[in-house]
Amino acid sequence: MDNKKQKLVIIIIAAVFFISAAVSAYMLLSDKGDTVEIISGGKVLYTIDISREPDREIVVEYKGRKNVIAIKDHEIYMKEAECPDHTCIKTGKLSKSGVPIVCLPNKLIIKYSDNGSEGDVDAAA
Amino acid sequence: MPQRKESPTQRLTRLALLTALALIIFVVELQIPDIVPIPGVKLGLANIITVYAVYHYRAGEAFMILLVRILLASVYSGNISALIFSLSGGVLCLLGMVCIKRIIDEDHIWVSSVAGAMLHNIGQIFAAVAVMGTWTVFGYLPFLLVSGGIAGTFTGLSAQAVIKRMNKKNKPTDSN
Numbered sequence: 551m552d553n554k555k556q557k558l559v560i561i562i563i564a565a566v567f568f569i570s571a572a573v574s575a576y577m578l579l580s581d582k583g584d585t586v587e588i589i590s591g592g593k594v595l596y597t598i599d600i601s602r603e604p605d606r607e608i609v610v611e612y613k614g615r616k617n618v619i620a621i622k623d624h625e626i627y628m629k630e631a632e633c634p635d636h637t638c639i640k641t642g643k644l645s646k647s648g649v650p651i652v653c654l655p656n657k658l659i660i661k662y663s664d665n666g667s668e669g670d671v672d673a674a675a
Numbered sequence: 676m677p678q679r680k681e682s683p684t685q686r687l688t689r690l691a692l693l694t695a696l697a698l699i700i701f702v703v704e705l706q707i708p709d710i711v712p713i714p715g716v717k718l719g720l721a722n723i724i725t726v727y728a729v730y731h732y733r734a735g736e737a738f739m740i741l742l743v744r745i746l747l748a749s750v751y752s753g754n755i756s757a758l759i760f761s762l763s764g765g766v767l768c769l770l771g772m773v774c775i776k777r778i779i780d781e782d783h784i785w786v787s788s789v790a791g792a793m794l795h796n797i798g799q800i801f802a803a804v805a806v807m808g809t810w811t812v813f814g815y816l817p818f819l820l821v822s823g824g825i826a827g828t829f830t831g832l833s834a835q836a837v838i839k840r841m842n843k844k845n846k847p848t849d850s851n
Contacts, residue, residue, distance in 0.1 A: 555778045556786075563790050563824075570820035577817065592808025634754045637714045649818065650811065654714050655756040657807050661814075 582646050586626055588619065589659040597663065600624050608624035610655040619660060626660060628653065690736055697724035698751070705752055713815065715760065715799050716822045719792060719833040721748070722768075722830040726788045727838065729772045730781050737773070741765050759806065760799045769800030781838065788831025792823040 588596040590610050601624055608619045617638070618630035628638040631653055638653035650661030681689075683808045701721045710716070721744060726730035745765050749758040771794040796819035803812040 556780075556783065559775060559790070560783075560786055563778055563786065563793070566820060567789075567824040568795060570817035570824075571755050573817040574821055579815065589809060589811060590808075634756060635714070637709070640709060641713070649713060650814065652803075652807075652812060652815075654760070654803065654806070659807065659809065659811050661811060 577649075585663035586644065587659075587661055587663045589661070591657045598626070600626060610656075610658055612658065615656050617653055617656055617658050627651070628660070631656065631658075684749070686736075690740055693724055693728055694740050694743050694747075697721045697740065698747055700724065701744065701748045702751055711822065713818060713822075715796065715803075715815065715819050718826050718829065719795070719823075720830055720833075722788060722792060722795075722827070723834045723837065725765075726772060726784055726791065726831060726834045729769065729776055730784060730838075734769075734773045737767075738769060742771055760802045764795035764798035765801035768792065768795035770794075776791065782835075783834050784838065785828060785831025787843070788834060789824055789827035792827025793820050794822040796820055806819070 584599050584601040586600045587594050587600045588598070588608065588610065590612055595610060596608065599619070600621070603624065605620075605622050607621070609630065610617045610619065614648055615632040617628060617632070618632070620627055620629040620675050625643045627643045628641070628651055631638050633653055633655035635655065638651050638658070641649075641651045644651050644662070646662065650659050652659050698721075700723065704718055704720045705837075724744070725737065725741055728740050732740075743766075745758070745761045749755050749761065768791040772787050773789040775790050779786045796816070800813060800816050800819065804810055826838070
């Protein structure tokens with residue numbers, strides 16, 4: 551067995567691991583804006599300023615399957631979902647960490663808008 | 676690893692046994708509650724069988740084990756919609772491990788396992804991008820890679836421990 555090649559592979563894998571760890575940490579720590587997007591089937595359905603939005607519920611339908619998104623006290627979460635896994639409900643409230651709420655079966659994503667965070671940086675500067 | 680000459684029936688039995696083992700491991704893992712509520716983050720214990728198969732059987736045979744396991748597993752879990760993610764991830768993982776097998780020997784099988792797990796995550800993400808029609812989900816990749824790296828190390832070390840024991844057992848009698 552070629553030892554040099556083995557080492558190279560290990561180094562590459564380690565590099566990928568640590569880079570993604572760094573990127574994850576960066577995403578977790580970076581402050582997003584207040585703009586939340588609700589994307590269904592690749593299209594942005596709603597753009598919401600979460601800091602100003604009153605409490606309400608939004609129903610999004612995909613191929614006859616419903617998702618109920620709730621906004622409460624300026625936080626957004628998936629309240630009900632007609633899908634097999636309910637991962638999106640277990641994700642809980644959308645955190646500022648950059649981890650979006652995703653419902654894969656119903657192709658629904660709730661996330662902080664990328665533009666929002668850029669705008670925020672500008673405002674801070 | 677070139678094995679002793681086996682009859683087709685013996686080979687079939689071994690492959691079937693491995694597939695059954697992978698499925699049992701999968702079903703047991705289903706009972707473990709999700710630690711992190713991110714789709715795609717899991718231990719992937721059935722990967723132990725896949726790495727083992729890659730190192731002990733032909734690529735085509737390992738592929739058959741993987742395919743049957745994924746299809747039946749999605750039936751058992753009742754989550755057919757996850758099938759496309761497991762398939763794309765599993766196939767990429769297997770291809771990667773078959774290539775890496777040429778470089779990494781069996782004593783460092785956990786390295787292949789880590790690479791395989793990460794490739795699995797990459798395959799999943801691309802499937803998700805295709806299904807969701809947006810690159811947004813790509814932001815998940817770093818999280819998945821970290822979890823995949825940890826899970827892959829774990830399953831890889833498990834595979835290594837299993838192989839060590841099997842080699843020990845097979846040596847003196849050499850009957851099976």
